[in-house]
Amino acid sequence: MKPEKKMRSELATVLWRFRREFVWVGVLSMLANLLMLTPTIYMLQVYDRVLASHSELTLLFVSLLALAMLAVMSTAEWLRSRLLVRAGMRLDALLSTRVFHASFEAYLNEADQSPRRVFTDLVEIRQFLTGTGILALFDAPWTPIYLAVLFLLHPLLGAAAVLFALVQFALVWFGHRRSVRPNEEAGLALQEASAYMQGKLRNAEVVEALGMLGPLRTQWLRRHEQYVHKHEAAQALTHRISAWSKFIRYSQQSLALGTGALLVIDGQMTPGGMIAGNVLMSRALAPIDMLVGAWRSFSGALAAYRRLEDLLERYPERDPALRRVTPRGELQLRGVVATAQGRAEPILKGIDLDLPAGTVTVLVGPSGSGKSTLARVMLGIWPQVSGEVLLDGLPVSGWDRNELGEHLGYLPQDVELFEGTLAENIARFGEIDSAGVIEAAQRAGLHDLILHFPKGYDTPIGPGGGVLTGGQRQRIGLARALYHDPAVLVLDEPNSNLDEAGEAALLEAVRGCKARGRTVLLISHRPTALAVADRLVVMGDGRIVAAGPRDAVVQALQQAQARAAVSAAAAPAPG
Template sequence: MSKPSFFQRSELTQVLWSFRREFITVGIFSMVANVLMLSPTLYMLQVYDRVMVSQSELTLLAMSLITLFLFGIMAFAEWMRSRLLVRTGVQLDTALGTRVFNASFESYLGQSSSGPARAFNDLIQIRQFITGNGIFAFFDAPWAPIYIAVLFFLHPMLGWLSIGFALVQMALAWFGHRRMVEPSEEAAKATSESSAYLQSKLRNAEVLESMGMVHNLHPHWADRHQKALALQSHAQSLTHRITAWSKFIRYAQQSLSLGAGALLVIDGQISPGAMIAANVLMTRALAPIDMMVGTWRAFIAARSAFDRLETLLRDYPERDAALSRVAPKGALTLRKVVASAPGRKTPILKGVSTTVAAGTVTVVLGPSGSGKSTLARTMVGIWPDVSGEVLLDGLPIESWDRTELGPYLGYLPQDIELFEGSIAENIARFGKVDSDKVIAAARSAGLHDMILRFPKGYDTPIGEAGGLLSGGQRQRIGLARAIYGDPVLVVLDEPNANLDDVGEAALVRTVQGLKEAGRTVLLVTHRPGILAVADRLLILRDGQVQADGPRDQVLAAMRATSAAAASPPGTAVAVQPA
């Protein structure tokens, strides 16, 4: 019988629960350390009430040695629990690193507001919290009643005084939580948005500088920055106010506990040694609560990071590792596909249906804004908001494990993204570099001779985002990457946009070679030179299929339509059936 959903743990909670033995061990070491914290109190009592009265140096030596031994055990327990928590933090990162990496990239493709960097920052924040001082307050707090019980043993008045201060500090912690959560989260969000806005503009620094746009963009960034500063100032003001009240309560507690002890000594109810010990003991009893107040902001940040990570892992679950499919052949089917985008009232693709047989070349044509690039992304399964069916060999493309499917797909986006590394690493998709496959892909893309002219050949570094290459070179390296490993389905989005005549001729030969090898090719273009190798044409207009079929049939129909539009009214135009 399955458990109710109330008792079902999230993936992140399950991972943390898997470290319960480590946390229990930390709790045991915390118990030892906190119990031995009574050693200074007992030592003071013995020194003031026994050694000072008996004047026995031997008793003082024995008590000092015993106390030093207990201090050694306490220090060992403190060191062990710190070391265990640090090791647990590393294991937590190891257990979740790959999952967060994969889920964060999926969320970024899904146009989520938080990207991979934010997700890893959340993981680091959780790891730092469970290895920092804040977590010790939660392990030490359950032992505060023991110290308070000892205070009651010394005198009930001291016990009730410690309870009163504990309640005041707990109220302050609750007040701080209620007042600080929302401002801290808003400040963190605004700071992140301001930083992300600036980073996105720095990626296009050359364009901004060349056209004098930096000055125009500064006010837009300044508005975001000033908003973040105002929210940070408000959150920090609350933090400082609560910290000031916490200090006042702590100092008042130290002084009033000493004054109460002195009053009891005057009345003869406790000894001077008990007065000093009670002061130290009360400070120790309230230290965990005081530490909670001091680390409350870190706790709020860690809790927010936990909630975001929990949502991320829930929305983008791990693929079934045991699921393995037969290698696809490249047959692609779209059924009533509708692709939308946030902030857009009408869909980009409006019920597109088509069938692409394996081993054929389909060229997608259409005016700008007709949805060609969106169609290309939909075909490889990376457009986030899609309804309808995109089937690869009869199976939904989103059901494939991307790591398993990746080698069978080749994709060249309109905006070429290369990565810092060598030419060979980029062509090999940053996997294990197979020299034969890299050279074969470069030859197919007409790139081999050009690469050999570079100083280090295939080992030539290309810089961040391929900044050391021209647009045409980046496009041809992207093409070689797309066909690396002989994928069965290749989708090329404007592959000849930056190519000269020689490059376009090499592209035609590449597509012809893929066709002869029985690979499925979908090619988005505006230029007619590539039509010679096309088997089918798919023409889009305003997100809808205007024409779809064999190349010659579609071209004949288009010519007939153009002729009819150009003919004078009343003139009949004969159109031969395909």
């Protein structure tokens, strides 16, 4: 039996689409490298023919021919560089959107995956494809041809060039072998220090108010010093390799000239051949020398390629032609267990729950009981989940997130707004439907407030909405959740920063969603939320303590509390 042919990865398939460009770059590289023999041939003609014949006409003809060949060589080099630059831009256009979606899927599912690093990998691959490193790879195969010409001039020159080529190849291999790990460690240390700093800058006001700057600086400085030491070690190794490379290169030039001079003294070579051999040997070893300089970018691009290939394989592209019908909003959880990295005990422990379409469910429980985690599990945005989370009987994980997002409304406990206008934030930064934006703002009780802003709905709010109060941010987040009347609405402590008017608008919005047959999950500690509840779910320690119709659950809880009070009163006093 024939072995099964291995399928190309998605990234390899995209790069395979550039095979025509790479073939043309190879052809242009062949032309440029062949014409790079022009100076060598020109020197041979000048020293051995023109100087011997004293013919000015021969010198003019040879010089014009050499200039024409050099012009063609320069044009070939320019064309191949232009081809690679255009290929890099096209590669970015083909992959940027795909990488964007995969990176954010990875960010939701993997705590150590950073979208910024993913895009850095894409940029690193594109820069390698348009830089000198890939040109060195195209030029390197022509080194044997130059070596063959050197052997034709004299075997001793060819043997010397082969020796220097082997030494340089050994240096490339040694540099790659010894430097990959130090550079990776330095890069990871830099990412850790930068991430730590960014995390503290997001809470700059708390840091300043509580006088935490000194201790945090000490923590950051320790991470920064680790990066500095690792970077210094990596750079020291790089500089040593570069120094060795320069020593070999300069030694090669001098020894090649000395070898040629020895052959001229012995009468085995003409002075023209000596000069031409020196130039040709430098040209033969130039691609290897370029590889020594480009090995770091090559190893970095190779590592970036492997990481990006693995990312795209783990998060394949969903079929854009696959569209589902608008969901009714019926949610079902079967045996759901949610865990978190670094935590031994699960957060959610075997949750079974039904949220019928068109009902309002209020979720209550003490802090740390898993309410917010349960909300994220229902939305399909919690990474480590086992069990079934079904929307209208179909797994939530099977939906395309862009398509599913249109049918979901989510107000998290910590409202995050984005730099842009009020209208853009309410419209989720999609195409702004003015009527839909105004309707969502009205349902959130926000319309009149927005009209008092300097530019109304076009008022910019700055990064994170820092110019707004906590209540204003929460109401804008509520309007965003209500935009285009989603089938499922999940509200996590939506009234924590609201005044009486804001809470009244919230409860009225929930009643409106129920009247339109939408499914609402409302997490709240305030008893006023029970007024709009059809069903009540009580959580404790990651489990559902009670669930069912509101009045029945409230009555059962009151009876349980009464029994507990009687038991406590009847218990004998200690001592």
